Amino acid sequence: MSFSDFHSAILQGIPDELPAPKPFDTRVNHAPRRKDILTPAEKKLAVKNALRYFPEKFHAELAPEFAQELKDYGRIYMYRFRPDYPITARNIEAFPHRSRQAAAIMLMLSNNLDYAVAQHPHELITYGGNGAVFQNWAQYLITMKYLAEMTDEQTLVLYSGHPMGLFPSHAEAPRVVVTNGMMIPNYSKPDDWERFNALGVTQYGQMTAGSFMYIGPQGIVHGTTITVLNAGRRLPGNDGTLEGKVFVTSGLGGMSGAQAKAAVIAGAVGVLAEINPKVTKIRHEQRWVDEVYHDLNTLINRIKDAKNHKEAVSLAYQGNIVDLWEALVKSNIHVELGSDQTSLHNPWAGGYYPAGLSFDESNQMMARKPEEFKKHVQASLVRQVNAIKTMTDRGMYFWDYGNAFLLEAGRAGADVFKEDGTYIYPSYVQDIMGPMCFDYGFGPFRWVCASSDPEDLRTTDRMAAEMLEDMIKTAPKEIKQQLADNLLWIRQADENKLVVGSQARILYAESEGRIRIARSFNQAIRDKRIKGPVILGRDHHDVSGTDSPYRETSNIYDGSQFTADMAIHNVIGDSFRGATWVSIHNGGGVGWGEVINGGFGMLLDGSPEADRRLESMLFWDVNNGIARRSWARNPEAIFAIKRAMEAEPRLKVTLPNIADDKILEGLF
Numbered sequence: 001m002s003f004s005d006f007h008s009a010i011l012q013g014i015p016d017e018l019p020a021p022k023p024f025d026t027r028v029n030h031a032p033r034r035k036d037i038l039t040p041a042e043k044k045l046a047v048k049n050a051l052r053y054f055p056e057k058f059h060a061e062l063a064p065e066f067a068q069e070l071k072d073y074g075r076i077y078m079y080r081f082r083p084d085y086p087i088t089a090r091n092i093e094a095f096p097h098r099s100r101q102a103a104a105i106m107l108m109l110s111n112n113l114d115y116a117v118a119q120h121p122h123e124l125i126t127y128g129g130n131g132a133v134f135q136n137w138a139q140y141l142i143t144m145k146y147l148a149e150m151t152d153e154q155t156l157v158l159y160s161g162h163p164m165g166l167f168p169s170h171a172e173a174p175r176v177v178v179t180n181g182m183m184i185p186n187y188s189k190p191d192d193w194e195r196f197n198a199l200g201v202t203q204y205g206q207m208t209a210g211s212f213m214y215i216g217p218q219g220i221v222h223g224t225t226i227t228v229l230n231a232g233r234r235l236p237g238n239d240g241t242l243e244g245k246v247f248v249t250s251g252l253g254g255m256s257g258a259q260a261k262a263a264v265i266a267g268a269v270g271v272l273a274e275i276n277p278k279v280t281k282i283r284h285e286q287r288w289v290d291e292v293y294h295d296l297n298t299l300i301n302r303i304k305d306a307k308n309h310k311e312a313v314s315l316a317y318q319g320n321i322v323d324l325w326e327a328l329v330k331s332n333i334h335v336e337l338g339s340d341q342t343s344l345h346n347p348w349a350g351g352y353y354p355a356g357l358s359f360d361e362s363n364q365m366m367a368r369k370p371e372e373f374k375k376h377v378q379a380s381l382v383r384q385v386n387a388i389k390t391m392t393d394r395g396m397y398f399w400d401y402g403n404a405f406l407l408e409a410g411r412a413g414a415d416v417f418k419e420d421g422t423y424i425y426p427s428y429v430q431d432i433m434g435p436m437c438f439d440y441g442f443g444p445f446r447w448v449c450a451s452s453d454p455e456d457l458r459t460t461d462r463m464a465a466e467m468l469e470d471m472i473k474t475a476p477k478e479i480k481q482q483l484a485d486n487l488l489w490i491r492q493a494d495e496n497k498l499v500v501g502s503q504a505r506i507l508y509a510e511s512e513g514r515i516r517i518a519r520s521f522n523q524a525i526r527d528k529r530i531k532g533p534v535i536l537g538r539d540h541h542d543v544s545g546t547d548s549p550y551r552e553t554s555n556i557y558d559g560s561q562f563t564a565d566m567a568i569h570n571v572i573g574d575s576f577r578g579a580t581w582v583s584i585h586n587g588g589g590v591g592w593g594e595v596i597n598g599g600f601g602m603l604l605d606g607s608p609e610a611d612r613r614l615e616s617m618l619f620w621d622v623n624n625g626i627a628r629r630s631w632a633r634n635p636e637a638i639f640a641i642k643r644a645m646e647a648e649p650r651l652k653v654t655l656p657n658i659a660d661d662k663i664l665e666g667l668f
């Protein structure tokens, strides 16, 4: 399609003539059929709601088609209106626009729907099975048209993908304000999502799907690398290197597959059990897994060898994690780090395969004899915990990876509780990400080169590395290690070839690092050392953006982990300090009703205005969360916020006075 045809297609929005119906394309990965949850009256309402996007002349033809989509797929996606041009992160100048900021948003949302990036592109789902950019293709078409037409004196309002419209605002305001899945709290149970999403009035935006900030697997690889490196530091007397250290875990799936790549980047011997041969094959072909073993004795010998030679290597065991743990117990190999990433948030329907049954036997039993299958899963979890306990008694550090491992093991009767009812092992946020990263302000800062030129990305990598090298020289000892980890990551980033879709990079940085890196990019755009603008953002798994009591804020212990003030303040604060777009979501990662998370995007165009905005907004975006973590009495956050107050005299944060527990004894 030519440049001008692409422009005309965008500017047309909803077409004047009905496009021909599109056949269901079986070559594309499609979303599962959704629950049939609406009453007949509600189904009529869903179709009537969908028809609102189209002129009356189309209604007679579209009504039965939309009714059929609802019957067949449980949702109305309006497949016929899917555009014919490839949706991808083009150079920013290729998008028709009157506002460069709006064009940046077009680039980012196009990346989220790119076939190479999105999980179910025809259903507008980017990742996680239900993380939606829009609910239907009409919303996409209208939004792109608005973005192409709007000026810097307008703001586009999106309600869960629905473009409510353009409203007059001003140049300093965000160009887009996004909400996803915001519900009256009592209507936030999983079936409420099914019902209201089927009606076409809300959507699940996950964390970076509905905020247009997804950058493919790179984000999870970096987060996992940081987790593994910091887990190593929990080992007594460890100087931080993972050379010659063994990390055993399970899962080579969607997120868990990143463990293989991360183990190698971190310098460890990664050993990963995966029961599904297709999944192992994909990761092996992709080279995230170096070697695959079917025989446990051969694998054990290979682990010993790799450990002795301090190899950075990922070894997959094609089989059950329980069998692997039990073989390791017998072998007497010293394993330093252990975790688990089977999908135990979904234990009875394929998330966890019990020991003693083959993969096929399990698949049959879970459908035909679910009660018997449940017993196998629970017995297997008890065996798994027993083996892990032997290994932790021998000095291994084990953590729960936010996959409900300890929850389900405990329910299965495994011995995972301390006397006070808490778990014997920490979660990765409680012990690692919370105190070692989030409380100091380190989080998943990212940028996208809007020229879509890989050379620009290489230039920004070099600039970020130089900035980190400079910061390490004067950094306090508390954060030197984090800076060094990220320096290592950014130096290797290009050769690790993790770019899929837009020319994006992730880097865990704290407030000062984010600001200094952003400032240097803006200068480089001005000097034309970078060919196009740069878009800043982060995912929501961060210091300030997300209130999620079992994940991001699980290391908050003052009771406030069940409140969501921080996430709301985060986006409100970002929006009047210069964000180009802001978004706030219900759900994401851990589920609808379980988390509120906020994010932003910001265009750096080399202007002095961008300098002012980045200073103001990034400082708030990180320190808002540190202040809250400090008020929750987290020592690392108290350290970090005091340091921020020294650097910025206008910052005055209420600090907690810490009561001695002795004062409280005998009060109740």
Ligand SMILES: NC(=O)c1ccc[n+]([C@@H]2O[C@H](COP(=O)([O-])OP(=O)(O)OC[C@H]3O[C@@H](n4cnc5c(N)ncnc54)[C@H](O)[C@@H]3O)[C@@H](O)[C@H]2O)c1
Pocket (backbone or CB within 6 Å): 220, 223, 224, 250, 251, 252, 253, 254, 255, 256, 257, 273, 274, 275, 276, 279, 319, 320, 321, 322, 341, 342, 343, 344, 345, 346, 350, 351, 352, 353, 354, 355, 401, 402, 403, 404, 589
């Ligand atoms: N990586 C992270 O940062 C992170 C953060 C929070 C939560 N999680 C959780 O981690 C879990 C995994 O996520 P995912 O996207 O990789 O899921 P996934 O379902 O794609 O992958 C899990 C893999 O485990 C395998 N498996 C199941 N039982 C097994 C067994 N007994 N032995 C060996 N292999 C087995 C499955 O075949 C599957 O490939 C989820 O519960 C997710 O919520 C991950």
